[in-house]
Amino acid sequence: MDQIRAILTAEEIVEQTDPRYKKESQVWSAHKDLHPQFLARPANTASLCGLLKALNETDLHFNVRGGGCGSASARDVLITMTAFSDFEFHKGETENDAYAIVGAGLLWRDVDQKMEELAPGYVLTSSTLQLISARCPYLGVSGSTLQGGLSWLSSEHGLSSDPSNLLDVEIALMDGTLKWASSDPELLWALRGGGGRFGVVTRFKFRARKYAEKGLEAIRGQTNTMMTAVIIPEITEEIIHRAFKWYDEALIREPKLNAGTLVLIEVMHKAAFQSVERNATGWPRPRGGHVLQLGSGALYRESTPEIHALAVDTLAKGAKEILQQYDAGDCMPRDFEEFHDASQIFGENAAKMVEIKRRVDPKNRLAGAYSL
Numbered sequence: 001m002d003q004i005r006a007i008l009t010a011e012e013i014v015e016q017t018d019p020r021y022k023k024e025s026q027v028w029s030a031h032k033d034l035h036p037q038f039l040a041r042p043a044n045t046a047s048l049c050g051l052l053k054a055l056n057e058t059d060l061h062f063n064v065r066g067g068g069c070g071s072a073s074a075r076d077v078l079i080t081m082t083a084f085s086d087f088e089f090h091k092g093e094t095e096n097d098a099y100a101i102v103g104a105g106l107l108w109r110d111v112d113q114k115m116e117e118l119a120p121g122y123v124l125t126s127s128t129l130q131l132i133s134a135r136c137p138y139l140g141v142s143g144s145t146l147q148g149g150l151s152w153l154s155s156e157h158g159l160s161s162d163p164s165n166l167l168d169v170e171i172a173l174m175d176g177t178l179k180w181a182s183s184d185p186e187l188l189w190a191l192r193g194g195g196g197r198f199g200v201v202t203r204f205k206f207r208a209r210k211y212a213e214k215g216l217e218a219i220r221g222q223t224n225t226m227m228t229a230v231i232i233p234e235i236t237e238e239i240i241h242r243a244f245k246w247y248d249e250a251l252i253r254e255p256k257l258n259a260g261t262l263v264l265i266e267v268m269h270k271a272a273f274q275s276v277e278r279n280a281t282g283w284p285r286p287r288g289g290h291v292l293q294l295g296s297g298a299l300y301r302e303s304t305p306e307i308h309a310l311a312v313d314t315l316a317k318g319a320k321e322i323l324q325q326y327d328a329g330d331c332m333p334r335d336f337e338e339f340h341d342a343s344q345i346f347g348e349n350a351a352k353m354v355e356i357k358r359r360v361d362p363k364n365r366l367a368g369a370y371s372l
């Protein structure tokens with residue numbers, strides 16, 4: 001252990017008493033914390049390579065940590081990569097050449113911020129450049145990419161470790177050498193989803209893609225999506241089966257409905273809908289506890305009056321088909337399409353709601369989302 005301490009500078013050693021120790025060794029799953037004897041925080045690649053070479057000659061237990069969400073820990077030495085925080089953005093000659101070099105110690109939220117800073121103007125126009133990253137901003141770039149990398153854009157562009165997204169990786173090997181893994185195609189192949197067992201990655205080279213707009217903004221306002229959310233008492237196998245049958249059949253009837261057709265089943269805790277008495281608020285709380293959310297519709301630019309009517313019809317029938325015992329009063333008061341009936345949703349409170357509306361808006365001027 002002393003031998004390893006000796007090859008690092010004082011600044012590169014984080015002892016258990018150091019205020020940085022907790023932050024840079026924190027795991028996601030408590031039982032995986034091995035309480036490392038100290039953290040090695042190499043300041044640069046030369047120091048990292050020297051450290052690996054020295055560790056290779058010992059029987060110490062060590063590991064490397066990116067963002068800590070994968071609960072990387074070690075009994076003896078945990079290498080923390082936070083000093084590897086460099087970021088470069090290269091726009092390239094053509095749109096397809098854009099790429100970013102991302103330091104292995106960064107979290108995805110740091111990368112998002114740097115992308116915004118280094119691609120100025122894009123946010124204000126209709127397009128911005130994004131990497132195919134993971135979905136949670138606090139994940140480390142390293143662990144999430146090396147272990148596969150499922151991103152919000154994966155349905156369109158695959159995983160972040162795919163060859164089309166992860167172009168190359170700079171890696172320090174156990175013999176103390178440093179290389180770009182593209183010089184060893186087998187190694188690069190293994191790193192794409194094979195995890196961090198082959199060496200310590202110092203930098204990633206990711207392709208950057210032009211994306212229509214920022215994140216979900218890209219689909220905002222582009223689709224004739226209609227929604228309904230029904231509160232249901234239990235989620236059964238039959239409900240799940242019928243929900244996906246409903247989805248598949250809708251797309252067979254009209255493939256263009258794929259843009260806005262969705263099934264979202266949310267498993268909730270009891271407290272979500274039963275936190276107060278049923279009539280404690282204007283909307284009488286439903287008796288169920290989970291959410292079946294359905295959507296249907298085509299892209300605005302592809303929709304015709306016929307397709308739109310089909311989407312409305314599909315959605316109006318959806319909950320009835322899926323639940324079989326459907327009560328229109330179990331819908332949440334947040335989606336109002338032509339088939340929703342506010343008087344049923346507000347049930348026994350509907351008359352009082354009308355009375356209050358008359359008192360505070362006697363001319364009935366403010367439209368709101370529904371009429372009663």
Ligand SMILES: Cc1cc2nc3c(=O)[nH]c(=O)nc-3n(C[C@H](O)[C@H](O)[C@H](O)COP(=O)(O)OP(=O)(O)OC[C@H]3O[C@@H](n4cnc5c(N)ncnc54)[C@H](O)[C@@H]3O)c2cc1C
Binds near residue numbers: 151
């Ligand atoms: C709440 C939560 C949400 C998640 N969401 C997603 C998601 O949306 N998409 C997704 O794809 N995954 C997701 N995951 C899984 C996540 O990708 C893994 O937990 C991943 O290991 C996190 O990476 P990290 O760098 O934060 O973890 P760490 O614990 O730091 O690292 C995990 C492992 O990666 C390796 N490693 C780390 N850094 C390096 C390096 N520089 N060089 C070589 N190997 C290294 C080590 O083997 C280490 O044991 C989620 C996990 C959690 C807990």
